[in-house]
Amino acid sequence: MFIFIIACSSNEDIVIDNDDDQITEEVEEPEEEIVEPLPEGPSEQEILQSKNDLLQLLIENTLNNGVKKTWHISSASLINATGTLDITANSSILDDEFIFTSSNSSDEVSGILTWKKRKGINHIADANSSIANDNYSSPVELDFIINDNIEIVHPEFTLIKDTENKISGEIIVDEATNSKLMVSLVQKTSDDYKIAPTNINFKSFANFNNITSYGKTTGFVGSNNTNSLYLSYRDDCSYPRVRRVYKYDINSQVLDSTEITYTGSEFTSSRLHLIDDQLVVVGSGRVSTMKNTLDSEISTYPYASNLSRAGSAAVDSQVYLLGGDLTVLDNPKVPFKIRSLNNSTYDLQDVFTIEESRTIAEGEIVDSDLYVFGGLVENSNPYELIKTGFKYNLDNGSLDYFDLPKGIFETTACRYENLIFVSGKLPFVENEPNFFFGVLNVETNSVVETSINFESIDPSLVDIEGLTIVNDTLYIAVENISNSKIVVEYVDLNSL
Structure with missing residues (x-):
């Protein structure tokens, strides 16, 4: 004679099948998972508006002084193989000017950046004392677009709106040596120009x-x-x-x-x-x-x-x-x-x-x-x-x-x-x-x-x-x- 003893926590969990003398455990159905909907990104119309707003910031002259809006460098660092060098106060970059214009492209929100580079810089310098070089450059014109990430992009630079009145980003100075400038630009005002001494x-x-x-x-x-x-x-x-x-x-x-x-x-x-x-x-x-x-x-x-x-x-x-x-x-x-x-x-x-x-x-x-x-x-x-x-x-x-x-x-x-x-x-x-x-x-x-x-x-x-x-x-x-x-x-x- 054999005695079978079955332990359980509750009789309600046991079902006895009289036909087969089988004892089975009831399996609970899993709760249905609730999937939260992903937040919707900005619409194409909203992206286009943001692009145009940025372009307007770049070109609209709020000074009403009869000239195109001009940006200049408020801070700058030179990054090269020797490290990072703060050159904000260096005279070689103080008179650089940046002027953005719209190109009215039908396909892209785009324009032209005129960069008045003027005094040259030594892109492999390791100290402010060696930044200067004696070359002088005429302005260069660089085409740019404003992409869906609301960045101002060109193969040689990427800029973004930093604050309401500042744009910041990276400018490649020399691709061969991976030298680049990290800059912040603000609008140039009449107070930023030199005055002729008497x-x-x-x-x-x-x-x-x-x-x-x-x-x-x-x-x-x-x-x-x-x-x-x-x-x-x-x-x-x-x-x-x-x-x-x-x-x-x-x-x-x-x-x-x-x-x-x-x-x-x-x-x-x-x-x-x-x-x-x-x-x-x-x-x-x-x-x-x-x-x-x-x-x-x-x-x-x-x-x-x-x-x-x-x-x-x-x-x-x-x-x-x-x-x-x-x-x-x-x-x-x-x-x-x-x-x-x-x-x-x-x-x-x-x-x-x-x-x-x-x-x-x-x-x-x-x-x-x-x-x-x-x-x-x-x-x-x-x-x-x-x-x-x-x-x-x-x-x-x-x-x-x-x-x-x-x-x-x-x-x-x-x-x-x-x-x-x-x-x-x-x-x-x-x-x-x-x-x-x-x-x-x-x-x-x-x-x-x-x-x-x-x-x-x-x-x-x-x-x-x-x-x-x-x-x-x-x-x-x-x-x-x-x-x-x-x-x-x-x-x-x-x-x-």
């Missing part, structure tokens, strides 16, 4: 007693990259003839030099430019290049024209020569020519001709606009000084004139964000300064005359040879006409 007090800096000059012949330029000043002049006391080039380190006060030897005739004037770590020395009939350290081999190339005291300016690694043609008997008043220096053949190519006589006139470039100041009507007797300047756009060929407070020649100029400092020579008056100094505001196209004072030299003994800016400091090179030697003074532009 008075400047220069301070004593250096006397270059071994450098002789006369009549706007000395080359003068400064380097943010090497923190140095460069000067050049033709030495008429040596044979074979040489053009001497000097590099003055602002920090160490060490003066280095080299010389360019040549045969044949050449007028005295030198014009200096710094491009891609190279110093370019432009003479009247030849151009020479060397490293900005002055310790490399010097390459010299003649060109067909022989120009007398031509002006010059540079942008996008391209040097332009301004005027300088000699008169001929059957044409005593030659036209004013703008020429470019071919970077491969180092010959000159005509860019634009203005049918007017204008000589010994210097220029400067801001963005794509070449500004030329004053000049002298050739063979005029008495001297006829020109009381106008002109702006020539290198992209579209437009030409506009502006007035100067006085007629000037032997001019010199240098840019500083939206300003161009300009000087020129006036007719000689005994015991009086025979120079003009002023500032052009390129935003208003107006020139303000500026009173200047020197610390180490009598203004009545001064001919201004050159102007240049290094790290927000304006340096002025003048000839002491009592001995033809060069004196340099300076002013901190942040103190004006």
Whole structure:
């Protein structure tokens, strides 16, 4: 006899099937799972509205100042293989401008970003002191779309609306080294533009007693990259003839030099430019290049024209020569020519001709606009000084004139964000300064005359040879006409 004992927690859970004498447990049915509906995303119409709202933010100028809405950098970091570097206060990016326009595409909410890059940056820098390079760029235009994530995108940048009045994002500076800028942009207002000073007090800096000059012949330029000043002049006391080039380190006060030897005739004037770590020395009939350290081999190339005291300016690694043609008997008043220096053949190519006589006139470039100041009507007797300047756009060929407070020649100029400092020579008056100094505001196209004072030299003994800016400091090179030697003074532009 066998006894079966079955334990259970409740008799209600047991069902006895009398037919089969089987005892089975009742299986409970699972509760039906309730699936919450997923939240609906924005509709196509809502996405389109968000895109258009962002585009409107980019282009709508709430300042009502008659110009397109302009953005500038409020903060920036450079990211490269060495790490992340805060460059918000670095002068190399402070005058960058960004202007968005709508392209009215039927398929996309899109537009064009005009980036006024201006001063270049060293994208592999590991410290703020090495950010600067000496190149200057014209504006670039980049197509963009606003995608469904409400991002402003282009292969080289992605930007988003950060706050109501700020956009932020990433700009690829150099794809090969994976260098990029992380930026925040805000609208640029009138307070963000430089104001032309009405008075400047220069301070004593250096006397270059071994450098002789006369009549706007000395080359003068400064380097943010090497923190140095460069000067050049033709030495008429040596044979074979040489053009001497000097590099003055602002920090160490060490003066280095080299010389360019040549045969044949050449007028005295030198014009200096710094491009891609190279110093370019432009003479009247030849151009020479060397490293900005002055310790490399010097390459010299003649060109067909022989120009007398031509002006010059540079942008996008391209040097332009301004005027300088000699008169001929059957044409005593030659036209004013703008020429470019071919970077491969180092010959000159005509860019634009203005049918007017204008000589010994210097220029400067801001963005794509070449500004030329004053000049002298050739063979005029008495001297006829020109009381106008002109702006020539290198992209579209437009030409506009502006007035100067006085007629000037032997001019010199240098840019500083939206300003161009300009000087020129006036007719000689005994015991009086025979120079003009002023500032052009390129935003208003107006020139303000500026009173200047020197610390180490009598203004009545001064001919201004050159102007240049290094790290927000304006340096002025003048000839002491009592001995033809060069004196340099300076002013901190942040103190004006």
